[in-house]
Amino acid sequence: MPISETWLLPDGVADVLPEQAQVIEALRREALDFLATRGYQLVYTPFIEYIESLSSLSESNQDLDLATFKVIDQLSGRLLGVRADMTPQVARIDAHVHPVEGVARYCYAGTVLHTKPQGFNTTRAPLQLGAELFGSDSIDADVEMVDVMLSLLQTAGLADGIHLDLGHVGLFRSLVAHAGLSKAVERQLSDLYQRKALPELAEFTQELKFGADFYNLGRYASDLDALQANLSAEIFENPEFKQAFDAVKQTQSEIQARWPALHIGIDVVELRSYHYHTGLMYAVYAPNRAAPLAQGGRYDGIGQHFGRARPATGFSCDLYALCAGQFKQIQKVVAPKGTDKALLDAIADVRAQGLSVIQLLGNDDLKSVPNATHQLVNVAGEWKVEAV
Incomplete structure (x- = not known):
């Protein structure tokens, strides 16, 4: 490859330019401030750590394990993992680093890295934001x-027309x-449910014990009343099944x-991440978007890997996906060169209003500031902001 092309980014990784970066950053701050009002404490986790620390979910979730980049630590010779999901790291904090008694609530926001895109037209380096509740x-x-x-999606202005799946x-x-x-x-049934392949499911379950119940679980998966009416009484006498059914209702x-x-x-047969979820699962969808805006579920016992098993539930989302297609023009106010106190005070006042002020350098003029929207001008001895 010619040297001139070596700067190109890998597939699934992209720069975020100013017009969109400020939208994403504003949402990140707003979302974390909102979560703080709900009692969720912010934590930062390392981008890379020993693979054993990241395996509390990956041991039971092959998809997460395959999504994790692994490298050799040059200092210790041990295997490191680049985080593909921040949930295991927050679980480590709850179980081992900050083991509080009772219910603990945490939130986080940071970049994760995937070996391959996790969906159609998705980034390999999402900006993951989420919240977890332990205990x-x-x-x-x-x-x-x-x-x-x-509520977080409503805060982000994304609540109109959304659909919640349980x-x-x-x-x-x-x-x-x-x-x-x-x-x-079990794996074959899970695959059939995921593909919504009812004809194949009908044929596959014919020879199974409780085959009619397995078939009806798929056929009436979206109607709890019809499901209850068509499942055998023996199944509804099963305490685990009844508990799960009542939890959804x-x-x-x-x-x-x-x-x-x-x-x-x-x-009830949406079995994404089936291998590590232990209970309720939920996802929010918006019109004309195939991937969920946010998703989560219960994963009790996640801290067992760190010596402190705890019930847990949480959700996460990709801020890049939430802000897809959103851009905001940057307001740039250009001020002339100078050290006059009135000019410097005027610049400080405009900046205090939240606007970006760029003071000219050397022999620069207005044309030297790309995409300038306003300028600071002296009108009858008073500095004013005028549109360019």
Whole structure:
């Protein structure tokens, strides 16, 4: 490759230019300030650490493991991982670094890195923002997290027309355990549910124990009343299944009470990240966007890897995706060169109003400042800001 081309960025990585960077940064500050008002404390986590510290989720989530860049530490010779998700790091903080008693709430914002894009037309270096709640296995904690997620999107001006999807891995897992299915059959069923392949599901479940229940779980996945009417009584007598079913209904009811205009959909066989989620899962979608604006779920026991298993629930989003297509013109006020006190005071006053003021250098003139929008001019002895 010619030297002139070596500066080009890898696929899935891009610069963020000023007109969009200020939109993203404004949203980051606004979002973190909002989370602080809800009691979520900000933490910073290292961009890279020993792979063992990042494996609390990756051991049970092969997708996360495959998304993690791994390098050898030149100092210790040990394997390092570049964070692909900040949740394991916050779990480490809760379990090992800052082990408070009772409920702990944390929030974060930082760049993560993926070996491959995680979706169509997505970046490999998202700016991940999220919140995590540790120490409560109550439905109230899940409801709070969903409410915080929706409120954050409302704060960002993205609440119009959004759709909330609710699911729960407990229904599928408890049915699999009740039927005594092998891991191979479980994986095949999970794939069929994910693809919404009802004809294949009908054929595959014919020979399974509780096959009709497995089929109806997929067929009526979005209608809890129809699901209850078509599943066998034996399944609803299973305490794990009943608990998961009631959790979805209660969460839907409580979120609807808080957000009466919100469209809420149910999909009890939406099994994304199935291997590490342990309970309720949720995702928010917007019109004309294939990927969710934000998503999360319950992942109890995540701190076990660090010696302190805790119930946990949380969500995250990509600030780059939230701000996609949003640009803001930068207001640039150009001031003349000089050290006159009145001029310097005028510059300070304009900057105090939140505007960007650039004072000319040397023999520069207005043309030397690209995209200048205003200038500071002296009118009858008074400095004023005028449009260019």
